[in-house]
Amino acid sequence: MGDKHTIIRIKDISKLGGQLVKLSLTDLMPLPPPYDKPGMEPPMTEPKPEWSKSYVTELDGYIAIDIPWKPKNKDEEGKLIEKFLEGLRKLTSKSDNWTFLQPLLLALEYCAKCQNCAEACPIYIASGRKEIYRPTYRSEILRRLYNKYIAKKPGADIELNIYTILRLGELAYRCTLCRRCVQVCPLGIDNGLIAHEIRKLFAQELGIAPKPLHERGTMLQLKAGSSTGMNPKAFLNMVKYMEDLIYEKTGKRIKIPVDEKGADILLIHNAGEYLSWPENPAAYAIIFEEAGISWTLSSELVGYDAVNYGVWYDDVQLARIALRHVEVARKLDVKKIVIGECGHATKALIVVADRILQGEYRIPRESVLPLLRDIVLSNKLNLDPSKNNFPVTLHDPCNIVRLAGIVQPQREILRRIAPLFREMEPHGVYNYCCGGGSGFAIMTSMNFTEWRVKVASRMKFKQILEAFRDVIDPKIPKYVCAPCSNCKGELRDLLMHYNATKFYNIHYGGLAELVVNAMVDLKEPYLDFLIKKE
Amino acid sequence: MIYALVFKYTSYISFIIFVIGIAYKWWKWSSMPLHLRWELYPVPHEVLKAEYGGSYLEEVNWWLKGRLVSVFGELKEMFKEMLFIVRIYRSNKRLWLLSYSFHLGIYLILIWFILIFLGAITTTYIGIPIPSMNPWAIFVYYVTIIIGIVGDVLAIVGGLGLLVRRLVSPVLRDYTTIPDYFNLILVLLALMSGLLAWFFDPSFNLAREFMSSLINPLLPPPYLNVITIVHLAIVQIIIAYIPFSKITHFIGKYFTYHKVLWDDEPNMGQLDGKIQELLKLKLFWSDPHIKSGDTWINNASG
Ligand code: SF4
Ligand code: SF4
Numbered sequence: 001m002g003d004k005h006t007i008i009r010i011k012d013i014s015k016l017g018g019q020l021v022k023l024s025l026t027d028l029m030p031l032p033p034p035y036d037k038p039g040m041e042p043p044m045t046e047p048k049p050e051w052s053k054s055y056v057t058e059l060d061g062y063i064a065i066d067i068p069w070k071p072k073n074k075d076e077e078g079k080l081i082e083k084f085l086e087g088l089r090k091l092t093s094k095s096d097n098w099t100f101l102q103p104l105l106l107a108l109e110y111c112a113k114c115q116n117c118a119e120a121c122p123i124y125i126a127s128g129r130k131e132i133y134r135p136t137y138r139s140e141i142l143r144r145l146y147n148k149y150i151a152k153k154p155g156a157d158i159e160l161n162i163y164t165i166l167r168l169g170e171l172a173y174r175c176t177l178c179r180r181c182v183q184v185c186p187l188g189i190d191n192g193l194i195a196h197e198i199r200k201l202f203a204q205e206l207g208i209a210p211k212p213l214h215e216r217g218t219m220l221q222l223k224a225g226s227s228t229g230m231n232p233k234a235f236l237n238m239v240k241y242m243e244d245l246i247y248e249k250t251g252k253r254i255k256i257p258v259d260e261k262g263a264d265i266l267l268i269h270n271a272g273e274y275l276s277w278p279e280n281p282a283a284y285a286i287i288f289e290e291a292g293i294s295w296t297l298s299s300e301l302v303g304y305d306a307v308n309y310g311v312w313y314d315d316v317q318l319a320r321i322a323l324r325h326v327e328v329a330r331k332l333d334v335k336k337i338v339i340g341e342c343g344h345a346t347k348a349l350i351v352v353a354d355r356i357l358q359g360e361y362r363i364p365r366e367s368v369l370p371l372l373r374d375i376v377l378s379n380k381l382n383l384d385p386s387k388n389n390f391p392v393t394l395h396d397p398c399n400i401v402r403l404a405g406i407v408q409p410q411r412e413i414l415r416r417i418a419p420l421f422r423e424m425e426p427h428g429v430y431n432y433c434c435g436g437g438s439g440f441a442i443m444t445s446m447n448f449t450e451w452r453v454k455v456a457s458r459m460k461f462k463q464i465l466e467a468f469r470d471v472i473d474p475k476i477p478k479y480v481c482a483p484c485s486n487c488k489g490e491l492r493d494l495l496m497h498y499n500a501t502k503f504y505n506i507h508y509g510g511l512a513e514l515v516v517n518a519m520v521d522l523k524e525p526y527l528d529f530l531i532k533k534e
Numbered sequence: 535m536i537y538a539l540v541f542k543y544t545s546y547i548s549f550i551i552f553v554i555g556i557a558y559k560w561w562k563w564s565s566m567p568l569h570l571r572w573e574l575y576p577v578p579h580e581v582l583k584a585e586y587g588g589s590y591l592e593e594v595n596w597w598l599k600g601r602l603v604s605v606f607g608e609l610k611e612m613f614k615e616m617l618f619i620v621r622i623y624r625s626n627k628r629l630w631l632l633s634y635s636f637h638l639g640i641y642l643i644l645i646w647f648i649l650i651f652l653g654a655i656t657t658t659y660i661g662i663p664i665p666s667m668n669p670w671a672i673f674v675y676y677v678t679i680i681i682g683i684v685g686d687v688l689a690i691v692g693g694l695g696l697l698v699r700r701l702v703s704p705v706l707r708d709y710t711t712i713p714d715y716f717n718l719i720l721v722l723l724a725l726m727s728g729l730l731a732w733f734f735d736p737s738f739n740l741a742r743e744f745m746s747s748l749i750n751p752l753l754p755p756p757y758l759n760v761i762t763i764v765h766l767a768i769v770q771i772i773i774a775y776i777p778f779s780k781i782t783h784f785i786g787k788y789f790t791y792h793k794v795l796w797d798d799e800p801n802m803g804q805l806d807g808k809i810q811e812l813l814k815l816k817l818f819w820s821d822p823h824i825k826s827g828d829t830w831i832n833n834a835s836g
Contacts, residue, residue, distance in 0.1 A: 009708045086820070094567055095815040102566040103794045110786035113709040114629060116622055131705070140709055155712040182574055186621045186633075187783055188790030193572065207821035219823065315570075316817070316824050319834035336595070350591065351571045354801050356834065358809040362801060370594045405575040405589025405798070429575045429587030 008131040013141050013167050014159040020132055020167065021060045023451075027128035029458055032465045034472060035498065042497065044454065047447055055446070056166045060132065064173035066445035067215070069208050070166065077162040080206070084165050085149055087205030091197055092150055099315045103190060104197050108143050111136065111189045117181035122432045123174060126458035133455075135181040135191035138171045142194055169208060172198040176437030176456060177312065178398045183430065196438075199313040209313050212442045217309040218317040222324070226271040226305035235304045238274045239297065242282045249282075250522055256285045259332065260296035266329045267295050267368070269340035270485035271305035272442075277488060279526065280341060283512035286519075287372070291380045296332065303328035306345035307485075311352055312439045322353035326361045336364040338371060341510045343399030343484035344437075351404050367400065369483060372512065373409035376416055382520040385417050390477045390530075392418040392514070393467040395460070395491070396431035397484035405429075410483055410511055417518045418481075424463040432459045434482065436490025444493075452490070453497040461494055464506065474505045477529055483511040505529075538755035541766050542747055548770040555777020556785070563789045568808045573798040578611035579603045580798075589798060597802065608796065615787075617641075632695035639689025639725075646682040649674060650738065654745035658753065664742060678738050686732070690725045693718060717779050724772050727765035734759055 008020055025044055030036060047061040054068030071077040090096035092105065117135045118124050124133045131137060141158065148156035158164070175195035182190045203209040211217075221227040230238070239256050246254050257263065267288075269281045288295050298304055302324040310318030329337045339346045350365045357363070375381065394414060400406045407428050414421045424431070434441075435457025443452070468478050482488050491508040500506045507529045517526040525531055576587035581602040583589060590596045614620050619637060622630040653674045656662050664671045697718055700706045735741060740756055744766075747755040758766065776782060801809065813831040820826050825833050 007704050007708070083820070090817075090819060096817045096819060098567040098812050098815060099570045100572070102563070102569045102789070103572055105566070106563070106786055106790050106794065110780060110783045110790070112780075112783065113706065113714065114622070114633070115706065115709070116626055116629065119625055134705075136709065144711075153713075155716075157711060179574055182795065184621050184625050186615070186619055187787050188795050190572075190574075190790070190794070204819035204821055204824060207823070214823075316819070316830075316833050319830065320836075323834050351573070351798075353570070355568060355570050355805060355809055356813070358801065358806040358813075362803065362806070364595070364597050366594065366596060367591060370592055370596075374594050402575055402587070403573070404591050405573075405577065405580065405583070405587060406592050407575075407583075407586055407588045409592055 010137070010140055010144070011158065013171075014161050014164040016161070016163060017058065019058055019061050021130055023060060023127065023130070023455070025454075027130070028454065029126045029128060029462070031458070032462055032469070034504070035461075035465065040498075041454075045447060045450060051446060056170045058163060059167045059170040060130075060174075060451070062170075062448055062451040063446045064170055064210055064443060064448050065208060066211050066443075066448075067208065069169070069206075071162060080165060081160060081162060083206055084201070085160075087201040088145060089150055090205060091201045092146060097197075097200075097315075100193065100197060100200075103193050106188075107139065107190045107194055108146055110187050111139065111143065112187055113140070114186065117185050117189075117191060120181045120184045122178070122180065122435070122459035123176070123456055127455050132171065133174055135175070138168065138175070138198065139189075139191045139194040141168055141171075142198055168198060169202050171195075172202065173210065173438075173440075173443075176398070176433045176435065176440060178433035178437050179402060180398075180430070180432065183402070196312070200315060203314045204316065210439065210443050211445070213309045213313050213439045214317075217307075217439075217442075218314065218321060221302060221305060221307065221309075222317075222320060225301035225303075227307050227309065228271045228275055228305065230271050230274070230305070232299045232301065232304070235271075235274070235299050238278070239299075242274070242278055242285065245278055246282050246286060249279075249524065249526055250286065250516075250519075252286065252289075254285055254289050257296040258299050262333050263294050263296040264335045265293065265295040265338050266303075266332055266334040266336070267297060267338050267340060268303065268306040268325065268345070269297075270307050270342035270345055272307070272485050272489065273340065273342075276492075277485075277510065279513050279528075280510040283510070283516040283526070284340065284368070286516050287375060287381065287512060290519075291375045291378075293375075295338075296334065298328050298332060300328050300331070306339050306342050306349070308345055308348035308353075309439060311344055311348040318348060318353065319356045322349055322356055323361065325349055326357060326363055329363050330360070334363075336366060338366055338368050340368050341483040341485065341512065343397030344486060346406075347399040347403050367404070367406050369400070369406055369409040369413075369511070372515065373412050376413045376515060381515070383417055383515070383518040384520045385419050385518055387518045387522075387525070388418045388514060389420065390479060391420045391422060391468060391471045392479045392481055393422050393424050393464065394427070395424070395434060395480055395482040395484075395487055396427055396429075397482065397487050398431065398433050398437055400484065401431060402429045410481075413511060413515065414481065417515055422467055424467045432463060434460050434484075434487040434490040435494065436486050439486075441486040441489035441493075449493060449497075453494050457490055457494045460490075461498060461500075464500075468504075468506065472504055474503060476505060478504070478506045479514070479527075480506065480508040481511055481514060482508055537763055538744075538758045541758065541763065541770075542744075542755045544770050545748055545766075548774040551774040552776060555774075556782070559777055559782055559785050563785065563793075567812055568805065569794070571798065572794055574795040577796045577798055578607040579605065579796060580607070590800075597800070601800070608792070612791070629699070632692050632699060634692070635688045636692025636696055639685045639687070639692055642681050642685025643689060643725075646678060646685055649678040649681060650741050650745045651749070653678060653738075653742045654749050657742065658746045658750050664739075665737065675737065678742075679736075682738060683732065686725055686728050690722065690729065693722045693725060697722065713780070717781055720768070720772055720775070721781070724765070724768045727761065727768055731762045731765040734761060
């Protein structure tokens with residue numbers, strides 16, 4: 001249990017100054033071939049000294065919270081401590097936090113500290129078992145603070161000073177909320193939830209959250225319509241662009257339905273798709289057209305962006321965005337909302353917000369994957385699997401699989417359209433997170449990307465390399481299918497960091513693209529990497 | 535004699551505290567407000583899908599299909615966990631050996647309690663002495679001895695192992711708080727004093743006699759030796775203390791699984807009333823993006 005290193009203890013969270021942990025490449029979990037040779041992995045960098053003036057480098061030197069939140073003097077420190085305790089009290093009160101009160105209090109009360117959860121956590125393992133990333137580390141800190149200051153129980157050995165708060169704030173962003181650890185806990189204790197609740201305390205009480213989630217995330221989405229900053233006009237241009245893209249790639253002239261009242265389905269994609277992977281929403285347009293589905297997109301504010309970052313750090317923002325999504329659907333008078341290939345958006349609107357939506361807001365909502373499965377298996381599309389004659393593996397987005405139980409539809413599709421489909425190990429509900437979960441995929445400030453791709457995504461990269469072990473030859477194109485925008489964002493950064501596309505011909509993308517790529521009447525491959533460059 | 539009488543009455547008191555305490559704990563957890571959905575798959579009550587961790591959300595128009603919930607699936611998973619602690623078995627065999635031996639021992643001791651109780655009824659109310667040649671009496675007599683001893687030894691071995699494991703590993707030591715040690719040591723003291731008491735009461739006749747005096751208020755308690763008195767005192771303290779300690783994790787576990795991780799009940803209108811009530815609550819979070827002091831519903835819709 002890490003005995004050979006000096007052990008970081010729980011009380012070290014309050015250590016006056018200094019960085020608790022310094023990561024080095026040699027400590028990290030080794031990668032499988034061909035990345036087992038020295039020099040294959042880019043080195044680690046040092047945090048810039050000036051960062052520590054405004055940001056917290058005292059945990060591991062990486063910065064997730066990219067707003068300057070460090071107190072400047074004793075006075076500000078005192079206020080921060082006071083407000084933190086105030087927030088902790090609200091976090092454990094019914095009216096302020098009924099949304100997660102029971103799960104939180106159960107998790108605080110009953111952990112047996114058996115540490116069975118640690119070996120299930122990809123971050124803890126990939127880091128070379130660094131104590132600060134142990135699933136119970138941040139939980140035990142919050143538990144002791146709660147026991148000591150709120151519940152006033154005896155025996156809580158912890159000191160609350162400014163460093164406790166600074167480090168705990170950063171530490172809440174060293175967990176992807178993948179909840180893999182919960183599956184092995186004999187008592188059902190949820191360390192992921194505790195990280196989630198710490199984030200809420202910081203955001204809802206102190207206004208402290210990473211900019212990509214809050215300021216440029218939910219706040220921007222509620223104001224401008226999308227966390228990408230895309231306004232309705234830009235969205236409509238995007239639709240035009242996709243129609244052209246479809247024509248160019250397939251020779252089909254398709255009119256993408258927008259704001260069509262009374263359609264059966266309102267399809268909402270993660271707006272990031274339009275900017276980074278327009279082939280994915282375009283593929284859905286092609287498939288729905290071909291299958292004769294009655295559907296529409298919306299160009300109304302928030303109606304064209306399925307994301308709901310609130311689910312990662314702020315219940316109020318979660319509720320606001322969920323309500324907006326439903327309002328858009330009600331105005332369009334559709335029968336149901338279907339969420340595109342985006343994991344957290346699926347979980348947020350279909351699962352988590354289910355107990356916020358009542359009365360007339362209770363509109364049916366579902367993931368696009370079962371629908372796509374039904375279309376593919378119904379033979380409405382003329383598909384030739386041999387067009388996908390390259391190795392394909394499937395990444396299971398935590399939010400769709402472990403947290404929503406949508407496991408088989410994507411597999412049934414792949415078995416039909418990808419003859420060289422192979423599973424990663426482990427997979428399904430026991431998968432590993434891509435490393436971009438809980439907002440990480442969009443958090444790129446300062447050196448955080450480095451931590452993500454080296455630590456959080458390390459286990460995923462290992463799995464990918466192992467899934468393709470027999471076909472690693474760069475002449476063979478390989479495809480990691482990830483039916484989730486955020487997972488794709490993470491895979492993009494991951495493959496780029498390790499140069500895996502360039503060196504080993506490993507590509508990534510969604511599921512619908514792969515379906516369209518198998519369509520018989522397409523002359524050119526739909527997937528760009530299959531197009532032979534002159 | 536007077537001691538024995540005192541212990542007869544404190545037995546009732548500690549038992550009553552236990553029952554009320556457990557009922558209170560149960561009430562406390564079950565009266566918590568409805569929370570947002572936060573399920574985790576596999577959810578064992580999903581018919582046909584539990585095996586691979588699937589849910590009703592795998593179906594198009596799932597809300598039209600009716601939702602089948604298999605109580606049997608939940609019970610199966612619950613008993614697998616309770617009787618074999620499979621989650622630890624799968625990931626940590628060494629820990630499992632200790633934890634399982636400890637818990638199995640405790641379960642056996644609970645069965646021993648029931649046997650002592652049955653024995654007391656048999657002698658007091660049915661009039662069959664134990665030991666005697668009556669087949670039932672023979673059965674109760676021997677099974678009580680075997681279960682009691684095996685249970686106690688297993689629990690002591692497992693409990694000591696868990697304690698040592700905590701003490702030797704620097705990480706575990708760091709996570710263990712004084713109340714954690716206190717609970718484990720208290721239980722171990724009860725188990726070990728029980729073993730000592732058994733040396734003076736090898737066939738548990740004294741235990742049965744004491745139980746007889748408990749189930750018949752008119753019956754005076756038997757003479758108790760010092761070690762039995764010490765054991766009895768510790769056991770009574772534990773019984774009264776359990777509801778206020780983490781030893782009630784069996785209750786916690788019920789709620790974490792049934793009311794959080796497996797709670798995938800969609801709102802088809804049946805929860806509207808509860809949700810409306812909760813949305814009327816006021817929230818006081820103070821960051822300016824929240825309308826502090828206003829209700830959830832007003833916050834969400836504005
Ligand atoms: S969270 Fe669960 S598995 Fe982890 S230490 Fe606590 S009881 Fe054990
Ligand atoms: S939720 Fe995932 S990342 Fe967070 S502690 Fe658990 S296993 Fe680790």
